[in-house]
Amino acid sequence: MSVIVTDNGFQTDDFAGDILALDDVTDSAALAIDLDPDADPQDLVDRLPVLHLIRVDFPSFADGRGFTIARQLRLMGFTGRLRACGHVISDQYAMARRSGFDEVEISDDQASRQPEAEWTFRANWQSHDYQSRLRAG
Secondary structure, eight states, rough: OOOEEEEEEEEEEOOOOOOOEEGGSTTTTEEEEEETTTOGGGGTTTTTTOSSEEEEEEEEEOEEEEEEHHHHHTTTTOOOOEEEEEEEEEGGGGHHHHOSSSSEEEEEEHHHSSHHHHHHHHTTTTTSSSHHHHHHO
């Protein structure tokens, strides 16, 4: 099982469709796709208008390629749900949100090690960034 983390805390996954690996997609009818961290977002450019969810894998908390993928997808015009999954830690939640992710999917085991309060502590990611603190003086 897994837990979905949003700005409101822990949620259950409410996405009802199948999430397919990019390599397993055989037609343009897929509504949700899994992306590996080495995927090229440009491969999805023709599919973006029909996709409801893109889930980007983080194989390690030290692997930040997923943040770049999220930013690229948003710059390409993707407006659907963008989900980080795998080894994202609570300290990275603000960065995930700033780069374009809507939510983070973590394992139940990780949720027990990093409880909801550690994630919601960072849910005010929009007002507590470095530039805002500098501008405030």
